[in-house]
Amino acid sequence: MGFKPEKPMDLRYDNKSAIDIAHNPVQHDRTKHVEVDRHFIKEKIEKKIIRLPFVKSEDQLADILTKVVCGKVFQDALTKFGISDIYAPT
Structure with missing residues (x-):
């Protein structure tokens, strides 16, 4: 570069x-x-x-795009990406 x-x-x-x-x-x-x-x-x-x-595997953010992960790992990754549920009650 x-x-x-x-x-x-x-x-x-x-x-x-x-x-x-x-x-x-x-x-x-x-x-x-x-x-x-x-x-x-x-x-x-x-x-x-x-x-x-x-x-650690649970800290590998790309895993949610490439394999099945448990709900907690998925939600943690979404939070780290800054993605939230727009339909969740506030």
């Missing part, structure tokens, strides 16, 4: 195995089906362009 980032971008992920694979070159050899993506991510981690901090 034409500017150098001041700090690494966080790619928050709720899969500890995927985070371990991205950091550990020994495990990389066991993941042949993601060859190109693995090299891309590994390079960005080494250059400190991205970081892969772990985030």
Whole structure:
């Protein structure tokens, strides 16, 4: 985009195995089906362009768009997105 980032971008992920694979070159050899993506991510981690901090599944906001979640997790995510029920009594 034409500017150098001041700090690494966080790619928050709720899969500890995927985070371990991205950091550990020994495990990389066991993941042949993601060859190109693995090299891309590994390079960005080494250059400190991205970081892969772990985030608990219930705090992963994108989950409400990709899988079934319980009502509480769904409502919490809607609140974090700033979405409210316009039909709810005030």
